[in-house]
Amino acid sequence: MSRYGFIETMRPDTTEYAHPGEFMCERLDVSKSGYYEWRNRPESATVQRREELKLLTKKAFDMSDSTYGYRRVHAQLVRWGRPADRELVRLLMRELGLAPCQPSRSGGRSPRPQPATCRTLSAGTSPPTRPAKNSSAT
Numbered sequence: 210m211s212r213y214g215f216i217e218t219m220r221p222d223t224t225e226y227a228h229p230g231e232f233m234c235e236r237l238d239v240s241k242s243g244y245y246e247w248r249n250r251p252e253s254a255t256v257q258r259r260e261e262l263k264l265l266t267k268k269a270f271d272m273s274d275s276t277y278g279y280r281r282v283h284a285q286l287v288r289w290g291r292p293a294d295r296e297l298v299r300l301l302m303r304e305l306g307l308a309p310c311q312p313s314r315s316g317g318r319s320p321r322p323q324p325a326t327c328r329t330l331s332a333g334t335s336p337p338t339r340p341a342k343n344s345s346a347t
Contacts, residue, residue, distance in 0.1 A: 230244060230245075259297075259301070261291075262286070262291065262293055262297070262298070262301055263301050263304070263305060265286055265289065265291055266282055266286070266298060266301050266302060266305065266307070267305060267307070269281075269282045269285040269286065269289075270282055270302070270307045270309075272285075273285075275307075275309065275310045276309055276310055276311070277309055278309045279295060279298045279299040279302050280295065282298050282302065283295045283298045286298065
């Protein structure tokens with residue numbers, strides 16, 4: 210048993226180990242009416258605003274063809290009249306799994322690793338190839 214009196218092997222995602230609300234309220238020292246009031250409470254204004262910002266963030270990211278980072282998405286939200294903190298936009302993009310696809314740098318540097326969802330090539334095209342630096346043609 211854990212220090213809270215619950216069996217540690219219980220899995221909350223299975224109904225096999227689910228306990229009635231009354232039992233849980235007793236164990237957690239919470240009134241039943243308070244629990245049910247909390248459970249049925251509508252979403253807060255903050256949660257509603259974050260959900261709206263998630264939709265707009267996804268829209269701005271998709272409109273940029275998956276190239277905008279959080280700074281440009283933030284600027285787009287400001288242009289749309291929905292200002293939000295840059296760090297909030299960054300957090301929302303992480304929650305949504307949106308990672309910008311940056312073009313590879315030319316030159317002697319190795320390219321940045323790109324996310325699996327990167328769409329740098331159009332369908333049916335192959336990446337440009339270069340001969341190896343140390344290869345000699347004979």
